[in-house]
Amino acid sequence: MSTLAATFLSGGSAVADLSMVLPLQFGLGVVGELVFGALLYILEQWYWLLDWVYYFTGVEMLNPDYRYMHRAILVGLCIGVIAPLIGTFLVHRQLALIGDALAHTAFAGVAVGLFLNSVIDLGVSPYLTAVIVAMIAALFIELISEVTDAYNDVSMAIVLSTGFALGTTLISLNAGGLAVGVNQYLFGNLATVSPQSTAIMLVLFALVVLTVVFTRNQLLFVTFDETAAAVSGISVNWYNRVVVMLTAMVVVGAMQIMGVILVAAMLVVPVAGATQVSRSFTESLLLSVVLAQLAVLLGIGVAYYTGVTAGGIIVLTAVGIYVCTVALGKIQSALGEQATPDMGSIDADGEVGSGIESD
């Protein structure tokens, strides 16, 4: 690898290029430092807030000595918002499993990051490479579906297993780091949520929430009736790409706590629960966020006090909540069949019609 780089750099043009690249790299570095600094400041305020909560309530899990728990709770709260937010637009298009496919490609991204770090000592967060690889895979799945005119579960299965195969191959090449690295990414771990990965999560959170706030109308229209949305002038392909890219971001963000294998559950289970009992789309969106928060906070609490893996207990809690909503939905529909309102008569004789009659 290094010989290759040396051959490349010894070329005449490379010297000229380097003088242009270095200031650019420096500039990017400064911007990166500034953003990271701002995010660390937000994190400091969060610690301060939870310290106060600890002093008032005495909840042991919030002890200021356990900063990693403060970070894990912050990351968990972010997951509880963005996962069901995007999940709602996936579940109602029968795309529930795309999260799983992207999580496995994100694992390949983690492996790429670990590999680069050990081979050329890049020092980059594996979560960052995971975001990049997962987003490329997301675009790839979307392009396949655009060309073949349908979301194809075969292509999704291929992308899923390719991602995981690539990940395991790279990790086994990178001998030594195997034991430490893989478990953390496969199953998630509360204790390994670093300030750096919390900062990445905050950036992903902001991107996902802002995108959904600004495009929710179009996303809803495309989700509900793709052809009518296209006729009304919405660029359906473009919004589909947005959704899969956001899914990739959510998956990587949630991976730190949930792990590759269970991350897709957060996209699907709270949404499925909310669908059972909601009467409107807005209600289902809000309720799915509430249910996800409940699952995440209960799950992290139980994981802390019993020492079990957080990802597993969060998903089990979410499924428990889902079962309750199914029962509630059944009771609701058994009791709720009230009198059907009378259908109004058609009233299309507006001003145009009456004007003609008087002519």
Add this chain to the structure above:
Amino acid sequence: MSKTDYDTATAASAEQVATGAEQDDAASEPIVDIDDVTFGYTATPVIEDVSLTIDAGEYVAMVGPNGSGKSTLMQLLLGLLEPDTGSARLFGERASRFDDGERIGYVSQHASAAKEMPITVREVVKMGRFAHLDLGRVGGENRPILDALRKEPLATTFDALNTVFGRLSAADWRVVDDALATVGMSAFADRRITQLSGGQRQRAFIARALASEADLLVLDEPTVGVDAESVDAFYDLLGALNAQGITVLLIEHDLGAVVEHADRVVCLNREVYFDGPTEEFVESDALARAFGTEARFLSGVDR
């Protein structure tokens, strides 16, 4: 609406279109203008040398056997597909470049719209307003946004923010409520769409098209799976809307309904077999030629 009312209404709308055309040259431009279009998904064309114009205020039905290219032609004229040869124009613009989406209301087959999504009738109708939510309308008609900002800075900023965040204005909500009232679905506004019958559901979709204040209503086999009584009410609604000046293009397999309600019939099977007034269509042999052996299903049609 009785048959006589309907006839008066269509005659009146034809008259209205005629006077409209005299007043304004731009209005006389056909809404849909398909010129010598050929299209195929593979080397074999599905649509061959088809020409079709639809003027404002017409009530056109497109019929043809299964696989005759009806839906393909519809997608071509809506700009969802690009013709291999020939041109497709919508409101005078190239169909695939047309971006005034709010001028077209599209109602798909009942089956494809039946999702288990938790969404209310009002939320569905509200989608009709989305195409209107662009910054161009801030500050009112024919008033550049900067001008409006200088005169009413607070109100304009508020308007602009609402538009950017995709929030409907009070006026938008009034249009939504009016559309619901027009199709007689006000009482169902807060019902989940999955709780409605097929006929009620299609009314909600019509309301969405009305909320977008569409000039052209395109319906792709809208009465599949809808009970007979609701079908009658549905066609009455379409007739009434057409009488108000909305152009209707109906893609339909139920020939009885077509003969009873549409003014003009386009009979398609890869190429156009017939294009003319409904009465002439009933007299002609276009049906037998286009449908071939399927023509036996047409015995129910009054001749």
